[in-house]
Amino acid sequence: MALGENLRAIRERRGLSQAELWRRSGVAQPSISEIETGLRGAQTRTLTKLADALGVPVAELFREETPPKVPPPPKAPLTDEPESDFDARFAATDVVSAEELQERVGAEFDALGGYIKALKAAGIEGDDLRRKQARRRLGEAKRRTRAATSRYADLALNADFGRDRTIHNTIAAYVGEAEAVAAEIEAENAETHPEAV
Numbered sequence: 001m002a003l004g005e006n007l008r009a010i011r012e013r014r015g016l017s018q019a020e021l022w023r024r025s026g027v028a029q030p031s032i033s034e035i036e037t038g039l040r041g042a043q044t045r046t047l048t049k050l051a052d053a054l055g056v057p058v059a060e061l062f063r064e065e066t067p068p069k070v071p072p073p074p075k076a077p078l079t080d081e082p083e084s085d086f087d088a089r090f091a092a093t094d095v096v097s098a099e100e101l102q103e104r105v106g107a108e109f110d111a112l113g114g115y116i117k118a119l120k121a122a123g124i125e126g127d128d129l130r131r132k133q134a135r136r137r138l139g140e141a142k143r144r145t146r147a148a149t150s151r152y153a154d155l156a157l158n159a160d161f162g163r164d165r166t167i168h169n170t171i172a173a174y175v176g177e178a179e180a181v182a183a184e185i186e187a188e189n190a191e192t193h194p195e196a197v
Contacts, residue, residue, distance in 0.1 A: 002038060003035065003038075003041070003042070003061055003062060004035050004036040004037060004038045005036075006060070006061050006062065006063060007032075007035055007036050007050065007061055008036040010054050010056060010060065010061070011036075011054065014054060014055075016054075018032045018033055018036070021050065021053055021054070024053035025049040025050050025052070025053035025054075026049055027046055027049050027050055027053075031046070032050070035050075044058075047061060069122065070118070070119065070122045070124060070130075071115060071118045071119075073115055073130070073133070073134065073137075074108070074111040074112060074114075074115050076108040076111065076112060076137060076141060077108075078101075078104055078105050078108055078141075078144065079105065079108045079109075079112070079137055079140050079141040079144060080137070083171060086144065086171065087169065087170045087171060089101070090147065090148065090151065090169065090170070090171065091169035091170070093148075093151065093152075093155070094155065095152065095155045095156050095159050098148060098151050098152035098155050099152050099156075101148045101152075102145065102148035102149050102151075102152050105141060105144045105145045105148050106145045106148075108141050109138065109141035109142055109145050112134060112137050112138040112141050113138060115134055116131065116134045116135065116138060119131050119134060143171060143175050144171055146174065146175050147170075147171040147174040147175050150168075150174040150175075151167065151168065151174060154166070154167050154168075155167060
């Protein structure tokens with residue numbers, strides 16, 4: 001960013017008009033306008049007055065904006081584990097380990113959601129392969145979190161309240177029905193509102 005753009009951005013972030021900056025700094029408003037639009041440069045003494053009035057170091061007026069860095073994708077071993085391996089782990093859980101599994105997969109879900117936000121902030125478009133892969137992984141983490149949450153709830157209800165809830169041993173058994181209902185709703189929406197698809 002050029003000096004003028006930085007000056008304007010900092011002034012606006014502080015909620016100041018050019019006239020208010022003039023009153024605070026003693027630098028005439030027409031001069032501030034010309035510096036911001038790039039019509040003129042500024043002497044060190046003028047820059048010092050402006051920086052002091054804005055409460056920033058002079059160097060801040062020259063700082064170059066760098067685009068946000070693209071972070072590496074988060075590690076999500078439970079999300080990336082083959083479904084058959086996850087199902088074996090899932091089926092072996094009791095109340096305590098089901099809750100722990102739910103928390104660990106939920107943490108991976110949160111990390112993947114944060115990664116997608118970081119990609120957006122870095123300007124990575126939705127059709128970029130990194131965003132597509134992250135969305136796929138996020139969907140799988142959500143699916144596994146739902147299944148682990150349901151299994152934990154069923155195990156806890158049976159243990160704590162003597163309920164006779166059916167305990168499923170696969171992700172598909174817990175989320176399959178919910179996914180089928182969602183697919184039906186999506187199909188109905190596509191038929192009744194094809195412009196939305």
